[in-house]
Amino acid sequence: MRGLLALAWLAFAGMTVLPAAAQQQRPESCAACHLETGDERLANPVKQFGEDIHSAKGFGCVACHGGDGREAGMEAMDPAKGYIGKPERQQVVQVCGRCHSDARFMKQYNPALRVDQVTEYATSVHGRRLREFGDPKVATCVNCHPAHSIKPPSDPRSSVHPLKVAETCGRCHGDPKYMEVYKIPTDQLAKYRQSVHWRLMSVKGDLSAPTCNDCHGNHGAAPPGISWVGNVCGQCHTVQAEFFGKSPHAKVFAQMGVPGCATCHSNHDIQEATDAMLVLADQAVCAGCHAAADKGGKAAADMRALIDSLGGEYDKARAILLQAERAGMEVSQAQFDLNAAKDALVKARAAIHAFRVEAVKKEGEPGLEISAKAYARGVRALDELQFRRKGLAVSLVIILAVIAGIVVKIRQLDRRS
Ligand code: HEC
Ligand code: HEC
Numbered sequence: 001m002r003g004l005l006a007l008a009w010l011a012f013a014g015m016t017v018l019p020a021a022a023q024q025q026r027p028e029s030c031a032a033c034h035l036e037t038g039d040e041r042l043a044n045p046v047k048q049f050g051e052d053i054h055s056a057k058g059f060g061c062v063a064c065h066g067g068d069g070r071e072a073g074m075e076a077m078d079p080a081k082g083y084i085g086k087p088e089r090q091q092v093v094q095v096c097g098r099c100h101s102d103a104r105f106m107k108q109y110n111p112a113l114r115v116d117q118v119t120e121y122a123t124s125v126h127g128r129r130l131r132e133f134g135d136p137k138v139a140t141c142v143n144c145h146p147a148h149s150i151k152p153p154s155d156p157r158s159s160v161h162p163l164k165v166a167e168t169c170g171r172c173h174g175d176p177k178y179m180e181v182y183k184i185p186t187d188q189l190a191k192y193r194q195s196v197h198w199r200l201m202s203v204k205g206d207l208s209a210p211t212c213n214d215c216h217g218n219h220g221a222a223p224p225g226i227s228w229v230g231n232v233c234g235q236c237h238t239v240q241a242e243f244f245g246k247s248p249h250a251k252v253f254a255q256m257g258v259p260g261c262a263t264c265h266s267n268h269d270i271q272e273a274t275d276a277m278l279v280l281a282d283q284a285v286c287a288g289c290h291a292a293a294d295k296g297g298k299a300a301a302d303m304r305a306l307i308d309s310l311g312g313e314y315d316k317a318r319a320i321l322l323q324a325e326r327a328g329m330e331v332s333q334a335q336f337d338l339n340a341a342k343d344a345l346v347k348a349r350a351a352i353h354a355f356r357v358e359a360v361k362k363e364g365e366p367g368l369e370i371s372a373k374a375y376a377r378g379v380r381a382l383d384e385l386q387f388r389r390k391g392l393a394v395s396l397v398i399i400l401a402v403i404a405g406i407v408v409k410i411r412q413l414d415r416r417s
């Protein structure tokens with residue numbers, strides 16, 4: 001019965017354009033009475049609601065629950081006045097969507113706010129399972145945005161602030177018991193917490209690194225299909241993605257049915273990439289599919305050799321310039337020029353994703369030249385230093401000889417007088 005009434009209310013609400021007057025005009029009776037009951041279940045929503053964005057915008061309990069806030073007694077919760085009680089899981093989406101899918105209504109508050117949450121949610125695994133099977137375990141709006149303490153994503157206290165999202169999703173996805181009936185892993189949170197992305201966010205506060213929703217979508221939390229896994233990483237790692245897109249792997253990986261980037265880097269447990277990934281030893285990524293003697297294996301060895309020599313020459317040049325600088329020689333121009341070799345090293349590492357030795361060579365060769373030049377400058381500086389030191393020694397000897405001569409001369413003069 002209550003369900004039917006609720007539906008009627010929603011249908012009614014859906015037909016009307018919500019006036020801004022849906023906002024509370026005077027304090028509602030709901031909060032006061034609920035606090036007085038002393039029942040935590042009834043009072044807690046009131047206590048939490050003080051910091052909720054809807055409260056800040058002037059909405060009260062009626063905005064979501066219906067009813068009549070002018071009535072002081074239990075008749076405030078009269079279903080005839082639109083009261084729907086505690087929304088059922090299936091109802092929640094409509095309760096929120098009544099405003100959030102109404103572009104005209106939302107524009108009065110924040111024209112920049114998206115109004116596609118409900119439609120996006122409907123495409124997600126969460127939304128589909130809720131609709132098709134009435135699955136009671138999937139996330140609805142209030143699992144990610146706790147009903148009475150909703151805050152914008154930019155608020156550090158929000159359940160959907162970038163630093164909090166992983167925990168919010170992990171509450172279900174990291175709980176093996178909760179997820180038992182589904183045959184999917186429950187290690188995403190634990191693995192993500194080991195990743196370079198999470199370290200970047202949590203330790204360095206770099207919020208440009210991704211958390212769950214950056215890869216899975218905010219509301220369309222669908223499993224990313226193989227075709228767009230590469231796109232997701234490529235949103236941020238554009239250079240690598242571009243190289244990879246043109247590489248021989250792009251096509252074969254699709255044929256093999258393995259994901260692009262995640263095949264070598266994993267998805268949740270992504271670590272810093274190092275040159276050590278480019279080997280054919282057991283456990284190494286290339287060795288999973290290539291032998292040392294095949295084209296891929298040889299390419300791996302050649303690319304590694306290029307990167308190693310580039311790194312080695314750069315280090316050598318840097319070291320000698322540092323030595324010259326410490327000895328007081330002027331080498332700042334050469335040190336500045338050497339930065340370009342470092343850039344070349346970065347570019348050559350990214351060019352690995354073309355999986356062609358030529359591509360790495362093309363990016364790396366200018367770096368080798370620059371390093372060689374800088375090294376030569378360092379050698380010259382040290383030679384110069386050597387030369388100056390010799391010159392100094394010679395002049396010292398001459399000066400000492402002159403002084404000695406003068407002393408002898410003075411003594412001779414003294415003796416005569
Ligand atoms: C006179 C006191 C009083 C007023 C006024 C009042 N409530 Fe309640 N409310 C209660 C009590 C008592 C319960 C618990 C009733 C029960 O468990 O059946 C309750 C239960 C609820 C519940 C939970 C229902 C459920 O199914 O679990 C909601 C939601 C609610 N009230 C919302 C409101 C709203 C919205 C208003 C204002 C329009 C309001 N209340 C006004 C006393 C009040
Ligand atoms: C933004 C919409 C929204 C607003 C505003 C709102 N509620 Fe709720 N409330 C909900 C939803 C959705 C649920 C169901 C939560 C769930 O299933 O976890 C709920 C649940 C409840 C419950 C049942 C709690 C329980 O654990 O059984 C009570 C009581 C309640 N609300 C009271 C209030 C009161 C009082 C106010 C005003 C101070 C208020 N609500 C404002 C959306 C809202």
Ligand code: HEC
Pocket residue numbers: 022053054057059063064092095096097098099100106109110113141142145147150151152153154
């Ligand atoms: C009566 C209309 C209404 C209902 C019902 C409603 N909201 Fe809102 N909501 C708003 C308005 C208005 C804002 C303020 C937008 C702004 O100014 O940024 C807002 C803000 C938000 C924000 C913060 C957005 C931001 O970035 O500023 C979230 C998240 C949110 N609502 C989620 C929900 C959820 C979840 C529900 C259902 C439980 C819900 N809302 C129900 C009207 C509503």
Ligand code: HEC
Pocket residue numbers: 093096097100113114117118121126139140141142143144145153160162165213218219221
């Ligand atoms: C699986 C978790 C999850 C569910 C379910 C969910 N949201 Fe969100 N929501 C998020 C995350 C994460 C963000 C933050 C996005 C960001 O950082 O910009 C967000 C942001 C929002 C915003 C701010 C504007 C925006 O779109 O970025 C609104 C409004 C909102 N959600 C409403 C809803 C409504 C309404 C529902 C139910 C139809 C819902 N959400 C369901 C996780 C969820």
Ligand code: HEC
Pocket residue numbers: 125126129137138139140143144165168169170171172173182183184212213216218221222223224
């Ligand atoms: C209330 C618990 C809950 C929360 C919170 C939650 N999920 Fe889910 N999620 C589920 C359940 C249950 C499924 C269904 C599992 C299935 O069918 O494989 C699911 C399915 C998924 C799937 C599809 C998995 C697959 O391959 O079948 C993805 C991806 C996903 N969730 C991501 C997220 C993200 C990202 C967040 C946070 C923004 C989140 N979920 C928050 C419960 C939750």
Ligand code: HEC
Pocket residue numbers: 165166167169170173184185188189192197210211212213214215216223224225226229259262267268
């Ligand atoms: C850097 C991007 C990225 C981040 C961050 C990320 N995921 Fe994923 N996730 C993926 C990819 C890629 C897949 C694999 C999809 C496939 O194989 O089709 C995946 C798969 C999943 C699945 C399906 C089951 C599985 O493990 O294969 C779930 C559930 C899931 N992720 C939840 C989460 C949760 C929860 C978080 C945050 C704690 C998260 N993801 C963070 C990219 C990401």
Ligand code: HEC
Pocket residue numbers: 196197200208209210214215229232233234235236237261262265266267270271272273274
């Ligand atoms: C929202 C942006 C974003 C997305 C999406 C993203 N990353 Fe990242 N990632 C970063 C940032 C920022 C860093 C740290 C700066 C850097 O090294 O580029 C980083 C670092 C890395 C590193 C370590 C780089 C190093 O220097 O060792 C790897 C490897 C990586 N990401 C792989 C991936 C893969 C694979 C995916 C997709 C499954 C992905 N990333 C998705 C932003 C993103």
Ligand code: HEC
Pocket residue numbers: 230233234237240241242244249260261262263264265273274275276277278285307346349350351352353
């Ligand atoms: C076939 C394996 C493989 C695939 C597929 C792959 N990578 Fe890499 N990636 C590597 C190796 C090996 C390195 C280490 C390079 C080094 O440091 O010498 C690396 C390094 C990186 C780095 C660190 C910075 C850099 O450029 O060295 C990032 C970021 C990165 N990859 C992102 C991606 C993205 C995004 C994709 C998908 C478009 C991807 N990778 C696909 C093997 C792979």
Ligand code: HEC
Pocket residue numbers: 248249252258263264277278285286287288289290294295296297299300355356357
């Ligand atoms: C998931 C399996 C897989 C992984 C992992 C993998 N490859 Fe490949 N690679 C292939 C397949 C399949 C081909 C196409 C057939 C062939 O030429 O061997 C290929 C082709 C290549 C080619 C082109 C060879 C040619 O014909 O010109 C190069 C170069 C290459 N891989 C290098 C690498 C390197 C370096 C790594 C490690 C960073 C790596 N691959 C990791 C499967 C893989």
